[in-house]
Structures are given as structure tokens and as C-alpha cells.
Amino acid sequence: MGKTLIEIDEDALAVAQDAFGTKTKKDTVNRALREVSDRVKRHEARMAAERLAAEALNLAALTDKAAYRPSHGGADDQEHVA
Template sequence: MSKTLIEIDEEALAVAQDAFGTKTKKDTVNRALREVSDRVKRHEARMAAERIAAEALDLDALTDKAAYRPTPGDDDQGQAA
């Protein structure tokens, strides 16, 4: 960890301390940074999962009923005589 001198918005800090339940400026800033980092990682993971799902699953094929439902006059496979 490094030590850095920064100016902090005291009102925003107070809101963050209330939200996180932290007591010190250091704990509050570190918690906020971890929260943002975790959120970015979750977003990146979700985007990667969506890309994988889009490549693996063709939703247009699933919504095309003609692709999986027989039409009258087709083979009568699976129907009782």
C-alpha cells in the first residue's frame, strides 16, 4: 500500500462513511476503491459471459417456430394414427 496526500470531498466522504459503516477516512476510501474495483470486475465478467452465450446460442433460431415445429402435411412422426 502507498501513502498519498489527496484532497477529499468531505460531504461525499461522510455519505460514504454512513453507507459503508466505516470510521476512518482511510477505511472509507479503501472500501470505496474496492467496491468500484469489484463492480468493474463483475461487469467485465458479465460482458464476457454474454459474449460466450451469444456465440453459443442462436436466439433467432429459437424464436423461429418453423425451425422446430412441424407444419400440417409434414411427416406425421410422433403423432398417433
Template structure:
């Protein structure tokens, strides 16, 4: 972990400390950074899941009965005497 000198908005820090229940500036900033990082990861996972679901559930294919429930073909073997 690196050490960095930064200026911090004290009002925003106080709100974050109350929200997170942290005591020090370091703990508050690190917690806020983790929260954002986790939020980004959850968003990326949700988007990936939505892409997978969209690919797996093709509503157009389901609406086309020939695609998912093919019937007898014209001129096929069905209906002919053996």
C-alpha cells in the same frame, strides 16, 4: 500499498463513512475503491456472460426449422425400397 497525499471532499467522505460504517478516512477510501473495482469486475463478467449466451442461443437458427430439424432430402435414400 502506497502512501498518497490527496484532497478529499469532506461531505462525500462523511456520506461514504455512513454508508460503509467505516471510522477512518483510510478505511473509507480503501473501501470505496474496492467497491468500484468489484462493480467493474461484475459488469465485465456480466457482459462476458451475455456475449456467451448470445453466441450459444442463435434465435435465427432456432426459427429456421431446416437448420435444427432437417427433414428428408430430395432424392435421398428415404422412401426407396432396399
């Protein structure tokens, strides 16, 4: 872990400390960074899952009745009737 000198909004820090239950600036900042990182990773995973689902589930094919209903009166139907 690197050491960095930064200016911090003390009001925002106090709110974050209350929310996280942290005592030190270091713990609060590191917790906030982890929270954002985890949120980004969850969002990326959800978007990847949605892409996979969209590729696997072709709604247009499912709503096309001709794709799953047998045809009536076609040449194939007459072969099976005999």
C-alpha cells in the same frame, strides 16, 4: 500500499462513512475503491457471459423452421417409404 496526499470532499466522505460504517478516512476511501473495483469486475464478467451465451445460442437458426423440420416429398422420404 502507497501513501498519497489528496484533497477529499468531506461531505461525500461523511456520506460514504455512513454507508460503509467505516470510522477512518483511510478505511472509507479503501472500501470505496474496492467497491468500484468489484463492480467493474462483476460487470466485465457479466458482459463476457453474455457474449458467450450469444455465441452459443444462435436464435436465427432456432427460428428457421426448415432447419429442424423434416421435408416431405423429397427423394430421401420416398426411399424410406418403400
